Amino acid sequence: MSCVQCREVMSEYIDGELELGVETQVERHLAQCQACQAVRDDIVQIVHFSRNLPEHSPGTGLWLRIQSEIESEHRGGFYSKAASLWRRLTTGRLTLSFPQIAVFTSSIFLITLSAGFFGWNGSRQESVASPPVEARPVETLQAAPADETRIEDIMQRLGELKTNVELRKSAWNPEVRELFERDVLHIDQTLAECHHALLDNPKDDVCREMMLNACREKMRLLEGFSDY
Amino acid sequence: MEAMRRRIARLTLALTPMMAAASLAGSSGAEPAPRFNKTYPVSTAAHLAILNVNGDVKVTTSNKSEIVVAVVDGPAITVQDHVAGNSIEVWVKHGLRVGRANFEISMPADTSINLKNIMGRISIWGVNGDVNVNALNGDVRLVAVRSPSVDVKVISGDIFFDGELGGEGPFCLQSMKGDVDVTLPASTPFNLNARALKEHISLGGFPFSFSSQQSKAITGSHSRGGPKLNLTAYDGRIILHRK
Numbered sequence: 001m002s003c004v005q006c007r008e009v010m011s012e013y014i015d016g017e018l019e020l021g022v023e024t025q026v027e028r029h030l031a032q033c034q035a036c037q038a039v040r041d042d043i044v045q046i047v048h049f050s051r052n053l054p055e056h057s058p059g060t061g062l063w064l065r066i067q068s069e070i071e072s073e074h075r076g077g078f079y080s081k082a083a084s085l086w087r088r089l090t091t092g093r094l095t096l097s098f099p100q101i102a103v104f105t106s107s108i109f110l111i112t113l114s115a116g117f118f119g120w121n122g123s124r125q126e127s128v129a130s131p132p133v134e135a136r137p138v139e140t141l142q143a144a145p146a147d148e149t150r151i152e153d154i155m156q157r158l159g160e161l162k163t164n165v166e167l168r169k170s171a172w173n174p175e176v177r178e179l180f181e182r183d184v185l186h187i188d189q190t191l192a193e194c195h196h197a198l199l200d201n202p203k204d205d206v207c208r209e210m211m212l213n214a215c216r217e218k219m220r221l222l223e224g225f226s227d228y
Numbered sequence: 229m230e231a232m233r234r235r236i237a238r239l240t241l242a243l244t245p246m247m248a249a250a251s252l253a254g255s256s257g258a259e260p261a262p263r264f265n266k267t268y269p270v271s272t273a274a275h276l277a278i279l280n281v282n283g284d285v286k287v288t289t290s291n292k293s294e295i296v297v298a299v300v301d302g303p304a305i306t307v308q309d310h311v312a313g314n315s316i317e318v319w320v321k322h323g324l325r326v327g328r329a330n331f332e333i334s335m336p337a338d339t340s341i342n343l344k345n346i347m348g349r350i351s352i353w354g355v356n357g358d359v360n361v362n363a364l365n366g367d368v369r370l371v372a373v374r375s376p377s378v379d380v381k382v383i384s385g386d387i388f389f390d391g392e393l394g395g396e397g398p399f400c401l402q403s404m405k406g407d408v409d410v411t412l413p414a415s416t417p418f419n420l421n422a423r424a425l426k427e428h429i430s431l432g433g434f435p436f437s438f439s440s441q442q443s444k445a446i447t448g449s450h451s452r453g454g455p456k457l458n459l460t461a462y463d464g465r466i467i468l469h470r471k
Contacts, residue, residue, distance in 0.1 A: 176282070179347060179365055183383050186405055190425070190462050206445040210425055214462065217404055221383055224346055224364050228281060 001029040006036050014043055038166045042159040154215045161222035168226065180225055187218045263329070264299035264307040268316050273357065276335060277342040279319035283328035284366075285345055289337040289354040296334040305329050349385075356394060367406070375399075382406060386464070390471075393418055397455030404462045411469040417454030420468075422446045424461045432468035 006029045012018050013026045030037055169177055194211035197204060276295055278285060290296075297318050299307050306321040307329070320329050328348065335341070340357035343350060350361060351369040361368055361380040368380050369388045376395020380387055386406040393399055393416055401408050407427075412418070412434075420436065422429045423445050436448035459466045 176347070179384075183364065183404075186384065186463070190404065194425075206423060206442065207425075210423060210460075210462065213402075213460070214404070217381070217383060220362070220381065221364060224344075224362075228346075 001025045003029075003033060003036055006030070006033070007039055010036075010040060010043060014040065034166045034169075035163045038162045039159060042155075042162060154212075154219060158215070158219055158222065161219065161226050164226045165222050168228065172228070180221075183221055184218070187214055187221065190214050191218070263305060264297070264318075266297055266309065266318075268295045268297070268311060269293060270295055270314055270316070270336065270339070272336070272338055273314070274336065274339045275315040275342070275357075276333070276339055277315075277317040277319075278331060278333065278344070279317070280329060280331055280343075280345045280348065281320050282346060283320075283330040283348045285331040285333070285343055285348065285350045287333045287335065287341060287343075287350075287352040287355065289339075290334045291336075292334075293336060295336070295339065298332045299329050300332055392416065393455045393457065395455065398458060399455060400458040400460075402458075402460040403464055405464060406461070407464040407467060408459050408461045409465075409467045409469070410457070410459065411471055414470040415451065417449075417451035418457045419449045419453045419455070420446065420457050420459070422459045422466050424464070424466045426463050427461065427465040429466040430468060432470050434468055434470055 006026055009018060009022060009026060013023060018026065030040060165180075169180070172180070191211060191214050194207050194214060197207045198211065201207070270293060274295060276297075278297070295316060297309075297316075299305070299320075307318060308321060309316065309318045311317075318331075330348070335355075337354055337356040339355070340359070341352070341355060342360045342362075343352075344362045345364070345366065347365045349366045349369070350363055351371070352359060352361075352373060354372045355370075356374045357376075359370065359373065359375045359378045359380070361382075363381070363385065364383045365385060366382070367385045367388065368382055370378065370380070371388075371390050373389065373391035374394035375391075377397050378389070378399045378401070380389075380401045382403045384405045385403060387401045387403050387408045389399075389401060389409070390411040392413060397418075399418075401410065414434075420434075425444055429444075429446050431446070434450050436446075436450055437452075438446065438448040440447040
């Protein structure tokens with residue numbers, strides 16, 4: 001099994017939905033491919049993270065806004081489908097599978113996080129002036145622009161970088177490898193602590209801000225090491 | 229017996245020049261020649277970017293209109309540079325497969341500097357230009373600095389700042405694992421935004437007008453406010469000192 005084939009069925013593999021033969025092939029491939037192991041670990045982490053999210057019931061206002069958006073953007077043929085969907089939602093006749101619920105819950109959480117983050121980033125941008133043009137390095141050392149810092153983008157980028165670093169790690173000397181592992185572990189522990197603190201108190205804006213910043217720091221760490 | 233004596237004499241004669249050569253090599257090895265040493269003439273407000281991988285970086289200032297970059301104590305590494313007008317960039321290639329490369333830099337005080345390093349200590353002394361440090365492992369020390377803006381990020385290492393806020397900022401110091409220690413003149417006006425996730429924040433006797441004060445986050449202004457001073461420590465203390 002190739003890496004591409006393995007990653008195509010990775011979600012099903014994690015959900016335990018593969019046939020036994022395919023599952024065995026995936027496991028065989030994972031046993032010898034560090035890059036795919038890294039992808040699996042990331043997906044497992046995201047799934048675990050999503051499942052531990054508190055469930056929030058969206059208010060009526062949100063549904064009304066969604067309906068209004070749908071109406072304004074997709075009038076005509078699509079409108080009838082949307083109206084039908086809306087009727088099913090409001091009458092409670094809409095049934096969702098677990099994956100649909102999980103995706104929906106995650107989306108709501110990510111929207112909330114992104115909104116919170118953009119709010120923070122907006123105020124941060126106000127405070128962080130760009131360096132003079134001549135002061136910019138060849139590589140961008142500053143924080144990513146706001147439109148690139150959505151949490152899902154960060155998670156995706158982290159996965160890519162981790163895969164890249166895993167491939168290169170074997171060429172490093174042992175001292176560097178140990179240092180890298182220690183830094184990754186430290187950031188992951190910090191992220192986990194922030195996550196738990198947020199579960200305890202979802203209104204802890206400082207913690208949310210620091211968690212997102214820690215994600216960026218992990219990205220910076222992986223980017224730093226992925227060049228070598 | 230006589231043959232043995234002659235053989236020893238011949239051996240001594242043959243070895244003497246070799247020993248002398250070895251002795252000379254040993255004495256020159258006490259002060260190793262820099263692996264890379266270049267002088268770049270610059271005008272005012274130059275910009276220097278250093279991309280090191282494994283090794284210390286020491287920056288000092290001089291009154292000369294030139295930037296001197298020397299890489300010392302390093303193994304056979306490849307150092308490259310690029311000059312575009314008043315902007316100079318020097319970087320190390322293949323850094324994680326070889327040993328350390330220590331940089332020693334002398335530059336005019338008004339030069340703005342951009343440093344990137346994976347492992348190693350960084351010290352910057354007497355700089356008045358913008359400072360940007362992107363480091364992963366190692367302490368960062370900024371002494372006698374009067375920069376208009378400072379941005380230092382470290383994953384693992386302490387950050388030590390002793391200087392003045394020489395412009396509108398911002399002045400951002402952040403460490404994931406290490407202390408952030410800042411010494412400022414007592415009369416410096418500034419707006420503080422300090423975040424310490426696990427350890428405490430010590431305000432060093434600066435009388436602040438607080439807009440928000442929590443155990444791990446403090447926002448306030450000193451002397452009616454001024455440039456923004458953003459201090460962040462995830463696993464370390466934030467310590468302010470007045471001088």
